[in-house]
Amino acid sequence: MMSSYDMPRASEACANLASQLSAMGVHPASGKPKERVLPSGIALLDEFLGGGLPLGAVTEWGVPLGKSGREVVLTWLARATQGGAGESPTWALWVYARAQLIVYPPGWAARGVELERMRFVCTGAPLADLKPVFLEPLFKIVVLDAPRQFTDDDCAFVARQARANGQAVLVLRDTFLKSGQGNVWARLRVNCWRDDEARQFRLNIVRGLSPRQLALPDETLAARQ
């Protein structure tokens, strides 16, 4: 049994070990490799997701069209394309499937997205048309907005490549997600929408983290942008 005399030295040794493990990318408590995340710059949101958007993984988002949920997703695009906090700006790709729509770039720029580092493509079959994108680490964030042809096998491939390249791949669905359905390859599943009456965005973890909800006031998002 350790005497009280040794306690300060032991705690100092523990602190040293923890910092060394942390530097090695290992979580001190669990012993698992520390997950790389992309913070949004909004403390509430980052805390809600356990540090930020996981890099090297697929996340699935339930954001029905017309409910403004994509505005929350844009916070990570803004952060990635602008850089900040010692990080250099990176490239992001937004893939959408609806041929009747076009993106409105001034709206994206006004929400903080740096258009010079942003690329868009309209295709219903993202893997058939964009396979080389997933084979190279150039785009750090790839958003697949309501892909029409995206099977479980496609998701498995994308998840593997995201892990290899350290990419964050977000698959946006046009319906709210449920815990019993969705893609097994997605690390995290979140529902997101804007509550017009309360003037806040609501996020709801469906899978991947302990069940929790977040109400993010409009002003918090606007302040980040």
Next chain:
Amino acid sequence: MGWANERDQEACVRGENGLLPAFAAVEVTTGVDGDADPATTLQALTPRLMRWSDRLWLLDLDACASYWQARAVLQETTAVELVRFLLRELPLGCVRAALADHPWQALLLVTHMQERRLPGFVLGRGPLGEALLREASWASWERCAERLAHHLAAIPAARRCDEALFRRQRREARRTAVRLGLSRPWQLAELPEAQIKRRFGALVRDLGQWATQTAQPMREMRAAGGLSPTMGTAAMPFASGFPWRSFAAASLPRVTRHLETPAVEWAHMEAVLCDDFDRLCQLDSWSSGERVVSLELRLVFCDLSCLIVPIRFRHPHALHLERGHHTTALLQALYAFQCAARAPVRRECDGVLYEAQTGASPIIGWDLVLTGRLTAVPRSIGLFGEREGETGDALALLALENKLPVRLAAYALCEDWLPEDSFTSAAPVGGRERPGAASVLTETVRAAGRRSHAAVAHTRPLYLYRKPTPFDSHGCSSVWRFLERTMAKWWQPHEGARGELQRDYYRLTDGEQRDFWVFKDTRGQWFVHGVFA
């Protein structure tokens, strides 16, 4: 060669004219006495050239614009500045050059510079370029038009041009213009188009339009297939009627393949084709520093019929750097082959054209022909060398885009209040301005405008419908919130015809709690314009 005007230079360095104009007219002194070949040297800038006259060359810079934009980012300069540097340093004996949005404008500028004995480099969008274009004389106009008629007559596929009639029409137009007090050909654009066409012919009307045309209509024509991207001897006029005659080299690098076993599927061809790309790289007729823009795979079938499959790269591709695997070239070849296999194509057999399916007959061989390339910039210039694993995100993006069958769209903002005019799909380097806007507004006013546009854009949605869709607002169980009143461009012909003066935008929440961006026009009609995604 220096800048004719310091303000132009400053504007370029600041990036105000960040986008490269689509065309250049370059007057050179080399090649006339049989020394260096100017075509080969000019192909360092673009593979698409046209020999306008003995010393005057037209360059289609749009063919490699994104490449030069990326290079400029790497060099921390603008694409215009980079092209100016190359024109000055390349062994061309370049006397004068003009960059403009339309070949006719570039030609008028250089011809007028010749007349005024102005050496150097002029940007059509710059203050000096605009002034020179406006004061181009009837003599310069006449010289350009005479040569234009010559080129039109040489293209069988172009509209019929009776040179004598066109000369009479020009003389008549000039006489009438002078009688009306129009001292410069620039002012032809001020006269009603329909009347010009009726009195002096469509070609004279076109000359007036080309002198004032911006880059956008030309780019739209290209997108619509107005300009054939195929290199070679075919003379393809622009959709606008300009007689573009691509310069064709006397011989093109090529390799021939005779298959031991006829091939039907891509999998059978791939390894052999990779080998042929390697053989193409080993040819002495081109060097490792050159970049490929287009190739042709001329397939020969069992029945000895032929099919040309064009292989095009979005950006100039360094074929030599992929020796041994040729991932990019094989991907583009595959996309082209799939495209050819899907569509019934016209094949030629014994001089007879007929429609057939690519996969219907086994392939017994092919010719792989290098039809378009950027020649290497001499290392002595010291601008950049080609090396394995070039750094730079911009170049990495171009390399990635070369591997895709679809285009990755990039957007830049325009200083405009109307939603559909407030952005442009172009390579965003230093932003984009609409011609003329910059010259009339001070920087303070423009900065205030930018802030105002950004504030308005924040209340607008992320997605727009390609075309505003009319809808009936009666009986909608919904919530309406007024957002903004926007003035329509009623003075423009197509807007004016609709009688639209302004739009009142609302955020409409429907019964399913979905938010749409809708507007009511002057006549009270409702349209859905976007969706808050």
